[in-house]
Amino acid sequence: MHIVGLSWAGALCLAGAVGAPLAGAVVSIVSRGGGGYRAAARLGWISALLAGAAAGVVALHGPYLAAAESASGQVVLGLWADQLTVTLVLLVCVVGAVVQSFSLRYLEGDRTAGRFLAAANVVVASTAIVCASATAAVLVGAWVVAGAAFVVTLGCRPDLAGVRWATRRTLRMFAVGDLAVVAALVLLWLRAGNLDLASPGALRSAAAHLGGLATPVALLVAVAALTRSAQGPLGRWLPGTVSAPTPTSALLHAGVVNGGGILLVRLGVLTGGSMLAMAAVFTVAAATAAVATQAMARRADVKGALVLSTMGQMGFMVAECAVGAYLAAVVHLIGHALYKATLFFGSGAQVPRPGETPVIPAAVMPNVTRAVASAAAAAATVAAMAAIPQVLDHRGAFALLVFAAGTAASASWSWWGRARVSASGALLWATALLGACGIYGLVLGGLGRWIGPSLPAVGTGALSPWWLAAVAGTGVAVAALARLPAVRLRLVAVLVDAAAPAEGYARARRGRGRAARTEGRGYAPAPVGVWEESAA
């Protein structure tokens, strides 16, 4: 065996990006606080910089392999750097670095901080390997490690009853998903050996070798993806995780839940071939998106609403994968990860301070005008997006335009509900809207140009991208139903209950650091008969 790499520098950078978090994990475990944790956080940023450098090498020299090969030239272990994988690795490393820098101050005085940082680093490193693995075996191995490390991260605070419950549940459900993906790997291995993910040709020929097993393998991979991305009944582990400290949630919602999308994109050639699997995935994901987005608006607590929002967003992303809109899925994955991490970190700022809300101006637009203005904003958005080069070049772009138009209409509707009606207001709003379109269009077009070549070809089993519009349709239908008086109360009851945590919090009232003292203490009712009056 010998080490090869198309570009030594790139390979070293990529290996460093993955290795630095592992070093950080060791440092956090070995050191007992302060300096060691800071060093680990610094390693996180080094890893992000190295990932950036690895991406730079891809941009300059094209894709390369950092791998150990057998004598026959078969890749055994290794990482594959192309535009898609380095972008995902960069995302994971940046999220990891921010989570650690944040936790450094946030978890000050928490005895479990070291364990948390170490486990989080392992999650980051293994997720990065999932993103860039060169073979299916490496991918599945890293997948299992990432899941296990996340369960450890989650379980860092066993003093909280809610955390204990959520950890057990997550462990059980991850086990289901991991068993599925390991079974898929075994089937693959039996038919096609250690699958080389770097070469599209190898993937295609593996798909051909699978024959009748193609659909079972696709379904098994789908189960793993749906579990990790918290979809449908396989996502019931997610709501309980809010019992863990905020940085755990940030890592989870910006990193771990993306696993499903990453898996479906990287193994797209295998899964995209099965119509049955794609239809099942789409159904589950679209239903989750419709229910979760409605339940989210009926959730009283900040973190609970964010959890439901993530389930909905992941539903959207997985549905994009099911229709073969891989670029849209990757863009969504990246954007949502950054968005949700920010919202979780800032979840303490959700208390309104009195006296800070400005007066609503007396003259607001009448509803008809407001609707016209919103429709105009939607049309302008469609036009502006279509005008940006390469925005419409990818699969599902037109369906995405529907969503962009809906966003512009919704934002305009509430903007004109508050803003003073004036020419300068309209000008300002138009500028802001076009600016937003510009940023979004450039991101979409730019990422499409950058990642596009490395995305898998759309499989024969992929649904039409217009099915995405069904997600929008369902959402609108449910929202409209919720306004009908006859349906309203029923829907509220069902959605409030769907949004409520199942268990595991009821009397979780143990103080930090006082666990020993408060354990087993509390109110003790007197040993009287059931109906005997105690206050005799």
Next chain:
Amino acid sequence: VSSDVGAAPRARLLARVDEAARVVAPLWPLSTFVAVNPLWDLRQMPFHEAVAYAGQVLGINGYPPTAMFARAYAEGRVTAADLRAVLDGERAKERSARMGAERGDGIGRRLRAPRPSTAAERHDRVLGTKVAEAVDREVAKWCAAYVAGVVPDDAARGFYAAWRQVVVYDPAARSVAGRAGRGRLAELGEDAEEAILGCLDLLGIPEAGRTSELARHFARMPGWAGHAKWRSRWAAPDHPGPAVHLVDYLAVRLCYEAVLLESFGRGPGLRRKRRRTLRGGSGLTVNASKEEEPQGSAEDPQADAEEPLGSAEDPQAGAEEPLGSAARRAGLGAAGLPEDVAGRLSRLGATEAARVWLAAYENHYRDWLLDALDRAPSPRRKPPAAQVVFCIDARSERLRRHLEAAGPYETLGLAGFFALPIRYRALGSADAVDLCPALVRPSAQMAERPTGASRATAARALAGRQVLAGAHSAFGSARKGAISQFVLAEAGGFVAGPIAIAKTLSPGRYRSARSWVQRVAAPPSDTLVDADPAAGGLSDEAQAKFAHAALTTMGLVHSFASVVLLCGHGSSTENNPYASALDCGACGGNRGGPSARAAAAILNRPATRRLLAERGVAVPDGTVFVAGEHDTATDTVAVLDAHLVPPSHRDVVAALQSALERAGAAAAMERCPSLPGNESRRRKGRPAERAADWAQVRPEWGLARNAAFVVGPRELTAGLDLGGRCFLHSYDPGADADGAALETILTAPMVVAHWISAQYYFSTVDPAVLSAGDKTTQNVVAGIGVVQGAGGDLRVGLPLQSLYVAERAYHEPMRLLVAVHAPLALLDAVVARNQVLRELFDGQWVHLVQREDRRDRWKIRHSDGTWARWSRAAALATRSVANG
């Protein structure tokens, strides 16, 4: 109002509800956090009795744990001499406690029932079910949904009515009560009171036991019950938003209990799923549910049979273990707790021993403080260049000390609303804010308006703020829209990501950049707080009355300097649900700047000055009142309304500003080392960076370690390093012949200080029930409170990060010590004519010491109203205590 139930049972019920609700304290919304004594409505009982009663009903432990005392002993924070002194006085104390118990008969008698429980708890206890937990879960779910405005309540008929409408469709209700039971939930009463009475009858609760039954219903969820109590008893009647009242809360709880227990009565008809939900899995033994059930002591019949109160440490070790031997086990016996003390402690019951330790711990600090006050240096008398009035807040003490050292400045202390209880509306703001302590109702409205010259810029600033608010609202609704949230998240992420990185890596620079954007969008303009009666403000007479009260209360009635800076305070922190807990408590958990501006505006009006002179307070024409605001997170002081300072006084103000800058830097340097994470030299003395940090759960220590309330002229405390632990209220007995000022001080600011002190005390000694828990796992609910993790009861009190560093308490839990410089007869008269003061002092909720002036000796008030001379010898023996 319906029908079946007459007025008399309703009235009796409402009286019972009031009585039962004493066991929980009101819980203010987080936007205006108010520190409150969790046992405030039990103050008719002496402290120790109230703690015992709350132990029964709330299940709290009201004394610091042994480990805390053991560490204090090891550090010399409490000594064997302190313990001996308390043990010697124990006999006398017991006598007075008995007398107090007899006096506090009313509520004490009626509520002193043995261990109240709800019907569901008794059911659970005997049959091993988990009905009470299921009730908690469902009630918490609906309270949160209702307060968040999710439950339709178009007619605003209240929580019970709205819940009744919707619960018949609730899948969870079906799974715990069955389909028939779910329908039954809504059939138990047309209104909340009827439902409560009907359920109590259904459950077969006899009249005699109803109050304690209801009390236990409140005590099971002190958070939501506290919220309801705030809404019913403390909030302004016109407070907007969905209202959960005390009777609503009880009605919903009782409906669930009645229906669930009824369904058990029906036995075999139970669906399996429901049985599983209620039974908690396996069989009928309580032991099977041990892991999920923190009420472990229920498992031990022996512990049950014995007195569990105040025992604390570890229930397995038995409730009766005296603290003396616990101390010995902790190594104290060998380490130095002398045999005689250990022996005497071990002869006491656990609760008595905890009381002795607490008293010794408090006395140690008292002795140090009184000795320090006795040794305070005599100040040099020099006419000050300016006078600065700070809030009595303990955090002001540091800045005052450093300011006096930085120049010829005199400082005074007055409650931060400057005796001016107003409802204030900021320029262009949609809602008005009550700027006064929770105990006071605002008696006037004041508003901010642009000056004549700044009308145009103010309009522009308002337009800019409206744009920002419009953008915020557009984002907020797009975030929740059925279609819009997907593209918003993915497009927003590419903007939010870089912002999150910037905020994490360089919080200070991010904050400056953000405020630059805000300044550009809404450029600041000169405004003023309108005090003109013609503009709808207070009449001249009323203004003069307030001004007179403010000046005489702090004893500033002569020798005015040319500039008097009225300095409110607030705290600028990021990402902090408890931000209002760091703001001015005397301004109702708001920033104090507007109060200072309003007070300065009133005091500067010629009409006020004229009427003041008629009342005997002549403010010279050359004196100008200036408003300022102390940011306690950064220890900087901003001068507000600088455009109103006449040119003749600008030099003095500028000099004062630079002195404040130096003083603030020194105060920050003194304070910062105590904050964890400041070990590296780079971070020390950079409080601004810390305050701007969104990852910071301890932006400042707030009022942790507050210990004493000192009333008297500043010259008796000036020059002393009190470590930021004392509320300092200025008072001049010479200007207060009838005791009116002293009465105001003791009944308003002192009570607020007591609430703060008691809040810190109870949150520290029982964080499991009376603190808001770990900030890192908190979850903000409907913007009004927090829960831990996914849901459940609202948390009350302060977060752990305000009290502890890891397992170690930073706050020193003690009852407030009030040291008054006033003639003894005057003080006695004021106490005698105020019931609340008698309750607090007689019941030992607050310790009172008195001396008339520097030459006088300190006297300590006992609970029976007698005074004992403080002995200096004890102080000398224990002088070594650290105060910082």
